[in-house]
Amino acid sequence: MPAVDIPGSKSVTARALFLAAAADGVTTLRRPLRSDDTEGFAEGLTRLGYRVGRTPDAWQIDGRPQGPAVTEADVYCRDGATTARFLPTLAAAGRGTYRFDASPQMRRRPLLPLTRALRDLGVDLRHEEAEGHHPLTVRASGVEGGEVVLDAGQSSQYLTALLLLGPLTRKGLRIRVTDLVSAPYVEITIAMMRAFGVEVRREGTVYVVPPGGYRATTYDIEPDASTASYFFAAAAVTPGAEVTVRGLGTGALQGDLAFVDVLRRMGAEVSVDATGTRVRGTGELRGLTTTMRDISDTMPTLAAIAPFASGPVRIEDVGNTRVKECDRLEACAENLRRLGVEVATGPDWIEIRPGAHPVTPTEITSYGDHRMVMSFAVTGLRVPGISFDDPGCVRKTFPGFHEAFGELRGQLPGWPTTSRPYPPSRRKRA
Structure with missing residues (x-):
């Protein structure tokens, strides 16, 4: 009876990298997925000034609750949708000018529901070519927070990105969701945020995320x-x-x-x-x-x-x-x-x-x-x-x-x- 060892989850690894970068302290991620997508995410964090240390079985990330360590960066997101959607959201919580681009394949994939929500929260975000697609530039000055409406009917990653951002805002977030696909991926996000010290509350179609930031931890990545x-x-x-x-x-x-x-x-x-x-x-x-x-x-x-x-x-x-x-x-x-x-x-x-x-x-x-x-x-x-x-x-x-x-x-x-x-x-x- 073959027993198969599957590499770590891409979805969990990407969320863990965001959470580790945003947390107060040093986080160790055990058995992360090492693939083009996750290496691209880690490389993007490095471009934003975060320290990412790698060993064969673990990654260590020095968190910065205040946002990226540099005030200017040019980040290439490769083919990774989580990289292309999560990293601009993370950068919005900092202070500086950050440009993001991606592969031709990723440039074709939509971003508009997420970037529209970020703009509604006061983020200065501009698409350089096609509206709602990469490349884009974020001129970040932190995020106040408050209430925002989001359509996540194309991708649950839009909601995940905002949930992850919530604790980094000054007031927290109330995210009113009008449509949602792939709901179990949102449950992954909420469970992982809990492991990093944040409890998300749900009120019908509204997700309530408190301010206050994340705490560093040691986190095991489950198989994909x-x-x-x-x-x-x-x-x-x-x-x-x-x-x-x-x-x-x-x-x-x-x-x-x-x-x-x-x-x-x-x-x-x-x-x-x-x-x-x-x-x-x-x-x-x-x-x-x-x-x-x-x-x-x-x-x-x-x-x-x-x-x-x-x-x-x-x-x-x-x-x-x-x-x-x-x-x-x-x-x-x-x-x-x-x-x-x-x-x-x-x-x-x-x-x-x-x-x-x-x-x-x-x-x-x-x-x-x-x-x-x-x-x-x-x-x-x-x-x-x-x-x-x-x-x-x-x-x-x-x-x-x-x-x-x-x-x-x-x-x-x-x-x-x-x-x-x-x-x-x-x-x-x-």
Whole structure:
């Protein structure tokens, strides 16, 4: 029974880096995720004047409740949405002029609901080119606080950024939310703020954040539940296979662990306890209709195994996936069609109809999105010969994915230990 060690959560690592930078004292983050996104976040903190010390198993951050140590900085956020949304918010609490830019991919992703809310709070923030997109400049003089209205229907990260800012304001914040997607990610934020000494109160659709700052701590980063979905799915599509992810169990913060409930509904055996989560493939994979609004990062994982279900798989309420690293709804649909699978899509749904045609190998187009590659790697367990145009884009969240998945593949029933993950002539290096 393979036991898989999944790298630390990207979402938890990014929030922990913000909290550590804002806290009074030195914080130690144990087992943080080391990937392009999180290294970019740490690099951004360094550009803002925060001290970030790294060892193989931990990062130490000297917090500055008063904000960045420098009065001018130019920060490149790479492809990281958390970096691009959280760091300008952190900088707004300081005093100085801070410019932020990002990759072409991240420049396309929206920021306007967050930057509009920051402006409503008195932050001098200007978009240099397209309104609501990077690059932007923050001329910071601290944030007074008060009440603000926010639409978080595109991304819960907008709300998380404001929640994290709240204790750094002079009066605290009352955030009235008109719409919210991926609500479990907000619960991660609130739980982590509690660990750093701040209690958020909720009054209906209003989140009340007190002033007073954060206190430094030592914080353990749990394994990434979104990344774990690929390994759980691998078990579900392989009869007799079992996969256990250690350290991701009943006490987990991340809502994406609920993906295993979808696998259970489809016929997999699932057990969750305090030590971890186990999924076993039974040889049965039923079709279903499911809402994935709160766990939309795992939508591509489900789409990638849907061709092997006994009936249609319909995934609803995932319109926000159209504004991720790529339009994930259409990216999944296009790749599935190239595999010979019948697919229909709508504004916020995708329906995969297996069985009409045989699933045939093809080169998967990644669109620069790490989740396309990792999801369709699972498809490759049942369709030998699948390859990828850019397998290296997994470095965004899991640089060692191909090696880890290849190791798992060699332990699954029916796979030789020497099997290669992709045809070598088609695999490109990052």
